[in-house]
Amino acid sequence: MRVTTTGTTETNKTLGATPSSVSYRYDLDGLRGIAIAFVVIFHIFVGRVSGGVDVFLLLSGYFFLGSQLRYASRANASVNPWWPIWRTIRRLLPALILVLVATAAIGWFMVPQLRRVPIADQFTASLLYYQNWELIWQDADYNVASDLVSPLQHLWSMSVQGQFYLLAIALAMTIIWVRRAGYDLMKFVGPALIAVTVISFAYAWWLSAVDQSLNYYSTWTRMWQLTLGGVLALYAKHIVFPGRLRAVLTWVGLAMVLSTGVIFNGAAVFPGPAALYPVGGAVLIILSGGYGRLSTVLAHRSMRWLGDIAYSLYLWHWPLLIITLLVWEQPEPDLLLGLGTLAVSLVLADVTHRLVEMPLRQHAKRPVHGEARAASAKKELMAGGAPVARAIAGAVLTLALIGMLAGQAFWQARLNAVGGVSLDPVVYPGALALSGAAVPQAEAQPDPALLETMGSKIWGDDCISRFGDDPTLLRVDERGEECMYGDLEADRDVYLTGGSHADQWITPLDELGRENGFRIVPLLRQSCPTFAEERDGVFSEDCISFNEQVIDRLAEADPDLVISTTTRPWVETSGRIEQVPESYLSFWEFLADEGIPFVGLRDNPWRTFPDGSPLSVPLCMMDLEDSDACGLFFDEYYQPIDPSAQYLDPLPNMKAVDTSVWYCADGFCPPIIGNLYVYRDSNHLSNAYTLSLKPLLWEEIREFL
Template identity: 30%
Template structure:
């Protein structure tokens, strides 16, 4: 029996043969990780610190391409050897951090975070978490989820995907470089460097074409969908590619690794550093990124690498070549791995949020864990003994990934088991006939005790998923939402398909939260409900401040199209509600509220003119913090999650507009959600919100009698039997 090809290969690089370390690149690493850590700890102090990731990408692209061109791959065996070295360099530390983070999260984080953390951990172990984050970023409700402690692995996923494809590209380009390069490869023999000049222009031109294509895609994707463009690999390849292109250009000119002397190199090095630091302070989360704006930190990093200034004053290499900076650059990978899980998990462990002492502790613990990880994990696996079978790192990688994915799967299974128990408890509570269940508890507070501790229904982890049937995860795939960027009008039908009263539900997600209550009424009164719902986009006739002009136009067009369709179909009743999650485009404060109010007046007049009874539901009070998370963190004292009614209640242009349109009825149900002065996160044993602002489907159903009385007054004849 023959041994597989990969099994016969062995590592040929002895541990003593280690690549030279450039002080300027180590300083760049130190700067990059400092920018990222400071940004994550104190984002208002360094609002553009996220550009540190872009600096890392350029460094990785440069070093990997330099290595590939110094010893160009000729066969699949060479690629396998290259990937084995990447596995040894990156996976041991990353899998250690993922495993530790998953276990600690289970111990200290609220149960509402367990499933999302487990899913992202599994994706991070497989180096595809950036795609999961990209999908979540365009999901309005998923985007509001608390960040997981492994979210920072998105950039490592991009790099690993780059490492998978870039060497193949280099191999193909080397093979296309011409007869002269191939003769040089054969004459050099195994392990001999290839004269870079003999590779000609093919490699730089080929890499340049990929860089250009990725840059164009990045600019277009950032302009159309910046949230997902930030994470996906095609929009980031050009940043790694700039480093690779620089390496190819230097190799072609025979200047790779050559230190440049004179004032030009010094000025170029300082200029590159200055550009990076400037973007760290000048950029912010409001800047569409990456796109062309990423070119500044990317080119700044490339300038420092290209300068390769001498280690003498006033060169940046000399100034930043001091031991503390070089040490930080040396452990920067482990610093990056550890800092974010600590930032996310420490507040759960201390149960008091993050203060200055906590932040200092996070920094110190990161700087303690990083060198230990570097010494005992990174270096331990990075340089194998000569003769080590090439298959070994692949087997270790597969086993390590399987462990992490398996642990994540167990965590998800536990969550699902708990949810099944929670659903059983919910079914029992909702069929018990308890007169104090949910909103009814506020009818007579003296008879119904205040809910101040667990248990509640749904349980916090289940409450986070307790949404209306308009969501596909609830209805089994029936998605009733219009999404950005296109905002097409989408309708769904609920209730009695043969109902004698046709009801339209119009608005964004705060209209959708009333669907469970309307479904209760539809069963009782024979109503047919048609939904016109959009994610985040309010139905007001006003431009709303989305992150691209196209979304601004399409959102307003969706509102107009939905109103026109409703008017053309002559519904008996139209129920409208919206939450203003975005200011009016170009406006803020009271001017934005006034613009929404004027747009709502226009909308309500059109609906009323169609002959339908129109009811505007005043938007519900909003705690603006995750209620399920808070309840899970404080099971013995729910009052921590309560808040003043005056602060939770906000301006509602729809309700104000309804007062200006004769015939339109306003439904204000706040008295059935909050007490006279205080709003609680759980009322009558029921969790009120499934996130920061939206009612749970269970609590919405308990509001059906109160909503029904308002709708009955608006409809001729009361809208059917009660």
């Protein structure tokens, strides 16, 4: 199939970089179908990234930005931005809303593991097209299909695409508006797109060695694939190869696209330089101009059907796969489950395309300047028939959209309410049950579906240094009393140091400080235990820099007491048994030399799978409702005797507190104690449970205060 250039305006001939009208490339519809088909096949059966999304993004830029620029080059183009936005909404949102509503309904009624706040946040992010950034904020690496992965993970690419569409519309409207003022920007569009493509590609190349998770999801590192499509829409018509070479380009390009998933682990290297391989293959097919026998095959009716349903197929396949894994209780898909998921996905995609996408899509051409499209639409509605049916269907989908957004707001309000309510200690004695307190019949609290995001107030107050924060700055130095707790007027200071396993103690310490007249000063950084010297070779450079500031601050402040944890498993090497890192000893030696009292809390158990990966205790209980299966035996995590005692007990003003008796009894550490969930995830204590430990903690530290 040849690309034929039709007549253009005199301006277009002069500029040479305005996309002129071209015969429709049905072979590219087929390529789009193949790209998404390989995404689905590799997701289900291979567990790797196929490169299909990279090809899909290139084609999105080629088709969408090309169409926007073609319209903007018309002398009678409308200056109203609503119409391209409305057209895009009708193209994308109906199928997306349908899939999200179905996923939410199945998750709520059939799969309790999906009733989690991070996933609820992802529903909103997917609906509003910022899912890629939500996954970045949640530190969610791109993972292969398993029963631990979000069913909405795949929608990151739809969000990137949606954000690009808005930018493309904004670019086209700017061109139209400026031309109305007497200036022509079209001659600058091509060079600008080339510059953006080069800059974005360079950024993706650099970031691939710095933060591949961010690199994979970021709109700005993916931009080059989309803008390259726009560059091709502008210039590809000027690149003409001999007929036989064009046929070879199609074969070579398709071979590159199909072999990508075999050659590359895309999740680890795309969209860096390696992504040039699948994208380059698609570029060759575009440059072939639809010439040759293979292009005819790509343009065949069956391949075009696959291209037609590609969007719906992409939407359906991933949530179906993840939900099926959860319902069938399989950690990863086998052949039978995979084939069933593929078949159902194809059927649902075809039905969605026929009954949702096509009827609700805007089929009329985009209005030109001065055309009263709204008035004509009103007349059609008054006449009844198909327009009314479309309007009703659109209203239903709009209500579903509003309902899902309202549901997320309700969920967040519920989370905030739970986080701020003190539970009745008579009904929920928590840790006191281990020492004989009565435990009445009651459903365990807090709600396990909410626990995962119920971090301590230090996180909510932004008083802990996080990944990516400047490690040379201490939050308490930046914000003063906003990041201090307990009795702020007291003249006695207790410093809480370490990482997230130290920060979880702020809940009881805050109340104890207000009750007993001492102030809490947190010096905390995410995943960064306190040490004076890094002796283990596992902690990051940022953690080393942060601890230099902590040591200087402690030496200057000379606090009345320092509290931190004393043990941890070597999760860096999939370790599951508690240890005392050598680096910890350097901190204790420093405190002893400075004469600063120290209370060291033996860490709580970390619940993991046999390979060391985290096992969320609340989700386990939601899924299995089996305390034996979701708890762990004492010796699965603990050594027989607190290993920190041998180092701390001989030092002056040092105390090792064996907290294992606060979580375990008779050789077993259950997930629920005294009607309270002990953990909020796989290894962090719930706020409710640490609050129940307040009297036990006070008994251990009162001698220093």
